[in-house]
Amino acid sequence: MKRKLLSMMAGTAVVLGGLGAAMAATQQGPGEDDLNIGQAKVTLTQAIAAAEQKAGGRAAHAELNDENGKLVFGVEVVNGQQATDVKVDAMSGQVLSAQADQADAEHEGKGEANDD
Template sequence: MQTMKMLLGTAALSLILAAPALAASSDSDIAAFRQAKVSLTQAIAQAEQQGKGKAVDVDFDTKNSVGLYQIDIVSGETVTRWDVDASNGKIASADKQTLATWAQQLGAGVEPRELTAASTSLAQAIGIAENKGGGKAIEAEVDHDNNRLTYEVEVLNGNGTRTIRVDGATGQVMADKS
């Protein structure tokens, strides 16, 4: 447990600070996303229910011409990536790994207790960002900003995207970049 705290407290935090921001979505992903019948927040609710935990990262991708939300759910010491079909909301697949492995691979610096203590959930942050950005969220992730839990949400509006950062404690928009 001490190793886990050290990993998440120092090494992972330095990794997250060096990690790039949300990647821009490809044209094929955007086209598939526009056809989705299931919203990002609906997909998160499905994955959180299945995984009995909190969402910390969500991406939209296409596999074999099927639009999928890839949602990472933290539950205890496990992170499960749930692929949720964007056309019907059904779970397409799940892949589990330890929280330590996930943190090392993705550079996450978030401890599970931070997620349960946050006043604003990832799904709520997405709603705030969609309202501010005037569109639909296509990707979102939990992050740290000045030792605070934050959410970074990519919102697709019209032909472009906006990246909106939401404070996990207050739900306030901290940054809005076109």
């Protein structure tokens, strides 16, 4: 009886120890992107507004990127079937570029079967 109890307790300890290690591995500190957002002088909302005004649509996706040491918001703006990738300087709010989304242009007219 004691052996069964000790066996079960040892098994439980191993399982709980593994769970603790797994949880500790997923609870990391702030990532690089988290630190970069604090350095940006322009808010995400301001960057989205600038991108939407430039491309004449609504933002579908936005992210902060470090491009050669320069913080840039990348905003995908959609207007009907057209998607535009807009880059906004995270320090000044100036629109740096606006280009038709190349991935959408490549698939245009090819149908759903090629969207993998």
